[in-house]
Amino acid sequence: MTEFFINFPCFSIILALLASAVSTLLGKSAARRLTIIVCALIFCASLCTLYHVVCAGESVTYMMGHFPAPFGNEIRFGIFECIMAATFSLVMVLCVIGGAGSVIERIGGFRQNLYYIMADLALASLLALTYTNDIFTGYVFVEICTVAACGLLAARNSGKSISAAMRYMIFSLIGSGLLVLGIIFLYGITGHLLFPQLKESVASLWASGQYRIPLTAALCLLTIGPAIKSGLFPFHLWMPDTYSTALPGSAGILSGIISKGYIVFMMKLVFQVFGTEIFFESGISLIFLVFGICAMIFGSVGAIRAKSISRMNAYSSAAQIGYIYMGMGISAEIGMLAAALHIICHAVTKSAVFLSSGELIRVSGGKSDFFSLQGAGHRAKLAGVVFTVGAMSMVGIPLTMGFITKIYFARAGITADGMTLAVLLALAVSTVLNVVYFLKTMIRIYTPQKVGSQEHIVTGAPKGKMLAFSGLVLTVLNICLGLHCEPLVQLLRRGIEMI
Amino acid sequence: MPWKLVLGVCILLPVVMGFVMYACKNKIEPRINRWACVTVFIEAALVWWAVLCCPGDTYTLFSLTEGITLVLRFDGLGRFFAGLIATLWPLTTIYAFGYMAHQPRKGMFYAFFVMSFGVTAGVAMAGNLLTMYVFYELLTLSTLPLVMHEMDTKAVRAGRIYLVMCVGGAAFGFAAMVFFQTTGCSLEFILGGNLSEFTAGKHVTVFMFILGFFGFGVKTAVFPLYFWLISASVAPTPVTALLHAVAVVKAGAFGVIRLIYYVCGTQLLSGTWGQYVVLAAALVTMLFGSSMAVKETHFKRRVAYCTVSNLSYILMGAAMMSPVGMAAAIMHILCHAVSKILAFFCVGAVLETTHLQYIADMEGMGRKMPVTFATYTVAALSLTGIPPLCGFFSKWNLLTAMVEAGNAAGLIAAAVLIICAFLSAIYMLSVMVRAFFMPGKNTGAGIIEADKRMLVPMVIIAVGVILIGIFASDFMTLANNIATGLI
Amino acid sequence: MNTAFMLIMIFLPIVFGAVLPAFGKKHKLRNGFVTAVLAIELALAIYFAVCGGFSMKLWSFTDQISIGFANDGPARFFSLLFAAVWLPVGIYGFVYMKHEGWETRFYSFYMMVEGALIGMACSSNLVSMYIFFEVVTLTSLPMVLHSLKKEAINASLKYLFYSIAGAFMALLGILFLSRYCTTLDFAPGGTLDFAAMAGKEKLLLAIIFIGVMGFGVKAGMYPLHGWLPTAHPVAPSPASAVLSGIITKSGVIGIFRIIYYIVGAQFLRGTWVQYTWLILAMLTIVMGSAMAYREKVFKKRLAYSTVSQVSYVLLGIFMLTGAGVVGSLLHVVFHAAAKVGLFLVAGTVIFATGRTKVEELRGAFKEVPLLGWCFTFVALALIGIPPLSGFVSKWYLATAALSSGLGVICWIAPVVLLVSALLTAGYLLPITVRGFFPGADYAPEKRAPRLKDVHGGAVLGVMHVVFAALSVALGVFSGSLVTVFSNIANTLF
Known part of the structure; x- marks a missing residue:
């Protein structure tokens, strides 16, 4: 019976693409509903596939339309891919639900359609990036993803958001360029595009010592490309402008999942094309580790210096991305596990933070500077709670998901030869910095306004219930995972062994 | 008896009640005292029941995840700490009724006040370092709204x-914990x-121990991580008294003792550079805290600096890494807790009744508020270490521990302790002299003795x-039994 | 029975002092009760002086820390001394304190100090003594700041801080001793556990040094004497009298007990510690006298004199010989009588005329001859003119020094005593001379009232006579005292 589930990944991608096509024809609220339904369906489908893979105990290679390569296209999914796909679709559906209000408020008429098309497209490309077993398909969807992300950013028709989208585009295209260069190198050396064949020839070439330099270069390009796209230090500078001008929903999608899509793709490249031995031998891992730590620190410092909550969130994303890269740089087993956990944690948490800050800003008269935000937690009670829990999770307070990932990062750090102290201290210092800006904001939103300052007139948000729903779901999910994370961790562990 | 349930209830009851009180704070504001009172007394009875039985x-x-298990276990030290807080919490609640009578936002105050009781009980009952760490963090968060109660610029800054x-400190403790x-x-x-x-190599392990010490030691205000305690004195006095003289800071001391004696063990650590670093930190804090207290002219902050100094007495005892040292540290936890809560209560009684804050304003107040300053005198004498008040015996024990150590470190520590005791005489007793014997500037008839609900707990604690x-010998036997594992 | 008496002797004044404010405005009744209690104290002290030795344990705080009392030689002697001085000074105070005000408070603490002092004298172990030592500090504090003037407050804080610092130094010593002694109970000859302290002698010596210096603060020993000339003069005269004459002796008790009853003279003899003490004591003697000589304020001059005189006592103790002990105990008595007598004179002068400076005393004795005669006798006793009391003790001290076998100190000590005696004469006798013979140009604006014209002047007069007589008589009939002290000293070696 569960055999049928192996078709779901392929269906999901196609479904998402179809939905984006159909959305062009629908009205704005119909498009929204379609997107929500499709995303929810895809989430269920991913869970079903996950169930199958877990039962089967091995990853599945699926040929689209049952044509072998090079005519057909292969996808491959194990536990890891399925969990990521489920995370992406879940966060996507919640961001779309939660962001609906702001979309209605800020985007005029027909452009709302466009927004949902882009969301569908983004999800399709994320799924494809996660499932693909073909490096070129991967590249294609990286580009689609970039376009979709730009669309999400530019949907709000203001000068600032368009220039931010342009900036994002430029950074992103640099990353894509490097990526495609890497693919060309690799193709030139090996003549393959499918992961298994690539891995075989890369391994034999590496063992023989031939083409060592081009191979290393390809590895560099293939890892640095996605790193730039996901905003690893020092390429995080596009983030603050982009996220602070984006709609809360878009920011949640961008920071929570799109940047993670590239990372997942890269993890797949590392595991399925190069193999972890080569990755760690080549020294790229060390670069990740170092830049990851730098990102953690500098991202947080940027967040502390930020003058508005949205820029703060953006810088914080840069810092959190640093955690993930640091984990990847430590080791193939526990380091990757920590990184994967943090992908989920950050997706769940940061989207909640962006959504709730959007609401907090709205009730503060649309101003996002900290002074205006004073007392916002009282004006929008639920958003305040969601933000508070999210902030705690980002800091790593126990009983939230952030604490679990912090434990795994620390455990990974201890296994890192020679870098133990650096990693542990970086974690601790970064936590201190996180406390400084996140919990400071938390205090700020609960501080009563100064007497005599301008009273903000709070109006009911359009689709306020939808926002509340997604905020609550994300928060509850966060706390549940914080209370009992063992099943997820074990699944991920098996998943990482599988890829 | 399903003790797991009882312990769980001990922790959850106040937390849940706190949430309930917070959620319906507008509705129950007029009856909030009753709610808080009932909850706190039931909780105290529960905790005492658990402590004894x-x-x-x-x-x-x-x-939470693999290898991260929340465990409760009541051992001697935990029982001791739980008994201490379960005794002082109800008294502070009564005091708070008097103190908070004219303050705004009582609903929020009592909600978090009750909540932190449960969390502190959790710290006491924790069966492993992880569980303790969890409650440790929660303690910080649940007490934060109390620190910021005034919600003015100063309070918010203090909260931050x-x-x-x-x-942040706990983050370092966290790193050490995961490392171990x-x-x-x-x-x-x-x-x-x-x-x-x-x-994992001697020096790395010792380094991690020190990281853990400072991580958990932040709560005990070890130098140079002390100033949160000073700035937190803007909180309402019941909070400063209970949380920043007893619950939070003692949870820190408790954590350090747990780390040294129950997790790392003294076998390996004693004699390493780790011990000396820890000891040096404690000694520097003692001297620093005492000197700052002498310099300070704000009454409450002076007492807060005294806390900084006294907490490091405990750390110093713990840092001797011997059963005698541990027993002395435990004894000082007790003695300092009762004496300091009393001192803060007196400061608060003056503050709330007369709004006078500075020591110079205390001149002549002893005749206006005789009960308050009589109890203050008891507290001050005890903190100075005048026999036969309890502070003398804890100092005696600490000094005995230093002498037992017999090495140069012990000697230096003993000398520092004596100097600090002298300084504490200067900063505590001079207030007493001013209050009782200086002709007051505030001769107005408006100054009256504090509210009875404040005085009753003060007198009870002074008698205590x-x-x-x-009866110091009984308590010392108790401390010794805890330190040698008999309880 | 003895237990009950002992507890009454110690705690009756303390409890009585605490409830004294209950008398309210009934001054006569209050004075009557105070007199009665003081008399009971004296009677009990006499009773204990003649009855046999006994010891008791009141309360054990812990196995090391307990409160216990015993009735051994020094206990009898000191408690009798305290009770004997307290009664007349108390009666003197009834009159004197009228112009100071706050009498109830004064007597409240006056009584408590007596209880604490007697408790200290009778303590049978070191910790118990330390506890009462602290209580003495705290209860005598309000006597210093009695006037509540700014200088009084500052002086009292100075007194408090010096005393507490000394107490904590002593505590450090006690603590180490508790580790290296078999017991902290007093035993003539010491209780050092030589097995336990093997190899730690140097450390222990240093710690004992610190501990003794701690008690030395109360005795006004250089370099920690600074509080004494500040605190004593600002107190009301009866308080200054007991502070100078008696309370400084609480430090002496502490030192005496530590050296002879805990550590033992044997361990200290010939060590650097002993020499340092001796040198410090001699330095204090000379320095105190010299400062007194320079001082212009009468009571301050007397206070500096105390600094010097108490160190005579310490000098005798530090010699670690039987003769030294006898000399110093003798000097305890004689100095107490003389110094109380002198301060009472100063008090009466202030009481009657309000004059405080030495030069203002010019002619005062001519106007009030009784005062002059009493002052002169007491001063002569203090200087050490034979056959008055001071001479006897100084004689013993000097001979003890000569026979102590301490090398060069054998010779220096008598010279120091002599120089100091000359200085004493220098700072006391001119007062007599100028007092009786103001010179031809003396024409006061206002004559001092005669004692009998002062309300209660008879009481004051009687008390002056009592102390003057004591100073004379104790010297003349010092034989029995010497026997008593020799018996005490003999047990120590």
């Missing part, structure tokens, strides 16, 4: 500092420690300070 078994609650230092766990040292609390050898001194 609960067997020392290990109760596993649930696991408090949060950053305590949570990963390098094969169980986090269970076992008297004597789990660390049987330096599996004297009685603990008189």
Whole structure:
């Protein structure tokens, strides 16, 4: 019976693409509903596939339309891919639900359609990036993803958001360029595009010592490309402008999942094309580790210096991305596990933070500077709670998901030869910095306004219930995972062994 | 008896009640005192019941993830700490009724006040370092709204500092904790420690121990991480008294004792540079805190600096890494808790009744508020270490521990302790002299004795300070039994 | 029975002092009760002086820390001394304190100090003594700041801080001793556990040094004497009298007990510690006298004199010989009588005329001859003119020094005593001379009232006579005292 589930990944991608096509024809609220339904369906489908893979105990290679390569296209999914796909679709559906209000408020008429098309497209490309077993398909969807992300950013028709989208585009295209260069190198050396064949020839070439330099270069390009796209230090500078001008929903999608899509793709490249031995031998891992730590620190410092909550969130994303890269740089087993956990944690948490800050800003008269935000937690009670829990999770307070990932990062750090102290201290210092800006904001939103300052007139948000729903779901999910994370961790562990 | 349930209720009851009170704070504001009172007394009774009757078994609650399990276990030290807070919490609640009578936002205050009771009980009952760490963090968060109660610029700033230092400090403790766990040292609390050898290299392990010490030591305001305690004195006095003289800071001291004696063990650590660093930190804090207290002219902040200094007495005892040292540290936890809460109560009584803050304003107040300053005198004498009040005996024990050590470190520590005792005489007793014997500037008829609800707990605790001194041998036997694992 | 008496002797004044404010405005009744209690004290002290030795344990705080009392030689002697001085000074105070005000408070603490002092004298172990030592400090504090003037407050804080610092130094010593002694109970000859302290002698010596210096603060020993000339003069005269004459002796008791009853003279003899003490004591003697010589304020001059005189006592103790002990105990008595007598004179002068400076005393004795004669006798006793009391003790001290076998100190000590005696004469006798013979140009604006014209002047006069007589008589009939002290000293070696 569960055999049928192996078709779901392929269906999901196609479904998402179809939905984006159909959305062009629908009205704005119909498009929204379609997107929500499709995303929810895809989430269920991913869970079903996950169930199958877990039962089967091995990853599945699926040929689209049952044509072998090079005519057909292969996808491959194990536990890891399925969990990521489920995370992406879940966060996507919640961001779309939660962001609906702001979309209605800020985007005029027909452009709302466009927004949902882009969301569908983004999800399709994320799924494809996660499932693909073909490096070129991967590249294609990286580009689609970039376009979709730009669309999400530019949907709000203001000068600032368009220039931010342009900036994002430029950074992103640099990353894509490097990526495609890497693919060309690799193709030139090996003549393959499918992961298994690539891995075989890369391994034999590496063992023989031939083409060592081009191979290393390809590895560099293939890892640095996605790193730039996901905003690893020092390429995080596009983030603050982009996220602070984006709609809360878009920011949640961008920071929570799109940047993670590239990372997942890269993890797949590392595991399925190069193999972890080569990755760690080549020294790229060390670069990740170092830049990851730098990102953690500098991202947080940027967040502390930020003058508005949205820029703060953006810088914080840069810092959190640093955690993930640091984990990847430590080791193939526990380091990757920590990184994967943090992908989920950050997706769940940061989207909640962006959504709730959007609401907090709205009730503060649309101003996002900290002074205006004073007392916002009282004006929008639920958003305040969601933000508070999210902030705690980002800091790593126990009983939230952030604490679990912090434990795994620390455990990974201890296994890192020679870098133990650096990693542990970086974690601790970064936590201190996180406390400084996140919990400071938390205090700020609960501080009563100064007497005599301008009273903000709070109006009911359009689709306020939808926002509340997604905020609550994300928060509850966060706390549940914080209370009992063992099943997820074990699944991920098996998943990482599988890829 | 399903003790797991009872312990769980001990922790959850106040937390849940706190949430309930917070949620309906507008509705129950007029009856908030009753709510808080009932909850606190039931909780205190529950905790005492558990302290006296609960067997020392290990109760596993649930696991967060692999190897991260929340465990409750009541051992001697935990019982001691739980008994201490369960005694002082109800008294402080009564005091708070008097103190908070004219303050706004009572609903929020009592909600978090009750909540932190449960969390502190959790700290006491924790069966391993992880569980304790969890409650440790929650303690910071649940007390944060209390620190910021006034919600003015100063209070918010204090809250921010408090949060950053305590949570940030805990992050270092966290790193050490995960390190110990990963390098094969169980986090269970076992008297004597789990660390049987330096599996990860001596210096790294010692370094991690120091990291852990400072991480958990932030709450005990060890130099240079002390200033949260000073700035937190803007909180309402029941908070300063209970939380920043007893619950939070003692949880820190408790944590350090747990780390030294129950997790790492003194076997390996004593004699390493780690011990000396820890000891030096404690000594520097003692001297620093005392000197700053002498310099300080703000009454409450002076008492707060006194706390900084006294907390490091405990750390110093703990840093001797001997059963005698541990017993002395435990004894000082008790004696300092009762004496300091009393001192803060007096400061608060003056503050709330007359709004006078500075020591110069205290001149002549002893005749206006005789009961308040009589109890203050008891507290001051006890903190100075005048026999036969309880502070003398804890100092005696600490000094004995130093002498037992017999080495140069012990001698220096003893000398520093004596100097600090002298300084504490200067800063505590001079206020007493001013209050009773200087002709007052505030001759107005408006100044009256404090509210009875404040005076009653003060008198009870003052009697306690004297009685603990008189029956010191029983308490010292208790401390010794805890330190040698008999309880 | 003895137990009950002992507890009454110690705690009756303390409890009585605490409830004294209950008398309210009934001054006569209050004075009557105070007199009665003081008399009971004296009677009990006499009773204990003649009855046999006994010891008791009141309360054990812990196995090391307990409160216990015993009735050994020094206990009898000191408690009798305290009770004997307290009664007349108390009666003197009834009159004197009228112009100071706050009499109830004064007597409240006056009584408490007596209880604490007697408790200290009778303590049978070191910790118990330390506890009462602290109580003495705290209860005598309000006597210093009695006037509540700014200088009084500052002086009292100075007194408090010096005393507490000294107490904590002593505590450090006690603590180490508790580790290296078999017991902290007093035993003539010491209780050092030589097995336990093997190899730690140097450390222990240093710690004992610190501990003794701690008690030395109360005795005004250089370099920690600074509080004494500040605190004593600002107190009301009866308080200054007991502070100078008696309370400084509480430090002496502490030192005496530590050296002879805990550590033992044997361990200290010939060590650097002993020499340092001796040198410090001699330095204090000379320095105190010199400062007194320079001082212009009468009571301050007397206070500096105390600094010097108490160190005579310490000098005798530090010699670690039987003769030294006898000399110093003798000087305890004689100095107490003389110094109380002198301060009472100063008090009466202030009481009657309000004059405080030495030069203002010019002619005062001519106007009030009784005062002059009493002052002169007491001063002569203090200087050490034979056959008055001071001479006897100084004689013993000097001979003890000569026979102590301490090398060069054998010779220096008598010279120091002599120089100091000359200085004493220098700062006391001119007062007599100028007092009786103001010179031809003396024409006061206002004559001092005669004693009998002062309300209660008879009481004052009687008390002056009592102390003057004591100073004379104790010297003349010092034989029995010497026997008593020799018996005490003999047990120590």
